[in-house]
Amino acid sequence: MLVTLIKYLGILFIGGVFGYKGLIKGKIEANLGNIQTIALLFLLFIMGITIGINDEIISNIFSIGLKAGIITIFTMGFSILGVRLVRKYVVLEDEEVES
Amino acid sequence: MSLSILLAVLSGVGMGYFFLPITILPSLGVIIDIGLMVLLFFVGIDIGKQKGIFGVIKKVGFRALLVPLAVTIGSILGSILVGPMLKMKINEAGVIGAGLGWYSLSSTMLLAEGYVELSALAFLANVFREISALIIIPLVAKYFGELEAIAPAGATAMDTALPVISKATGPQVSVIAFITGVLCTIIVPIILPIILNL
Structure with missing residues (x-):
């Protein structure tokens, strides 16, 4: 549990530093919203697969x-x-x- | 966006149900883990960009932090209380409330931990929360109080629900709503694993 917590907080913190220091620039910065949306939709698609593959959940x-x-x-x-x-x-x- | 989300989930369900073998699950676990990291990284960037947030908290007063605290405790307590009636373990019921309306993170975090059914429940409960929050916020502001109108939104008070809160209340409450949303967003990845492992 501690490892999971550190992993999540670590990534959140690294992202926070990138955002605060403005380390992401140019085209990537301009498309941050789109990248985030694509990542989110892909993740939800994968989540849908794990639900669909499981007969017990579907029923x-x-x-x-x-x-x-x-x-x-x-x-x-x-x-x-x-x-x-x-x-x-x-x-x-x-x-x-x-x- | 809502339609894209629905389509993404439903096409995934269809793909899993009709075309893919169950042996693919371990590979999906790795993809989910990586996807979750990417999602958290981008959320971190969004939070990091809010450079003035501490100044705003200082101006509004640290007592405004009581609102996100009350929203978090209230949400978890509510789901823990109803959990036994739905034949759920207390910690599993608690994590649903701990999602604070952030359906994508709470459901994928649970999936990454191997809880498929709980992940589906977290997804639906937190999607329901986000949608119904947008509907009831003006009613809560009118009949219960403006500050209380922040509560249904949870983590979405910093983005999706903020315009609705702003319209139903005033500038002061909107500032507290934004702070509440940011802090709830930081709190979710911290408390969810803790409650799950209780």
Whole structure:
């Protein structure tokens, strides 16, 4: 787990340094958005393959979707509740955020 | 973009279901690992480009950091609480909430760890979160409060959901929303492996 964490943080940090120092220039910089989109779509395509190849997931896709919907309601509901609990401590430019 | 994402996933599902043998899975694992690194590298570049973020945090006040903290804890707690009702292990339910709406990263990280079904669940739950956030943000701002309107967006508060938050609230809340999105984006790759291994 520690190795995974260090690996992810390391890559994130290296990317951060590249972005902060402006080390990526020219055509690559101009096309960063496109490169990112292509990488993302390729990754999601591969993810689709791993799902499609697995018969058990395909046969349970509707129950997985239902579970996902229920979890979404709870994650969003509790995050709204969490912000509600801290809102009185968050003061902006000497005035409370109006509700 | 949403259509491209849907097409990418569905064509992958079709390819896997109809044409590819299951023996290809180990090779896909290597590709996913490399793809994940590329994705994180580009996210790092995006974060690194936000040079003024610390100045903004200082100006708004460090107490604004309570918002991303509350969003993160609330999301994880919500999924952990509902997990047992869905016959899920607490850590596996927790990682779904820990995705904070960032479907591409949470699902591929779980896939890289060998959790195929959990990855599909993370993908769907976080896609649902992103889509429904865009719908409910104006309603939350109107009926619950402007600051609370940041919560449904999670990590997407720095990009996809920011224009919606900005329209439904005001400039001050928009600044906090952006900070929340950036910090949630940094938090996801840190907390996801930790919760998964609990």
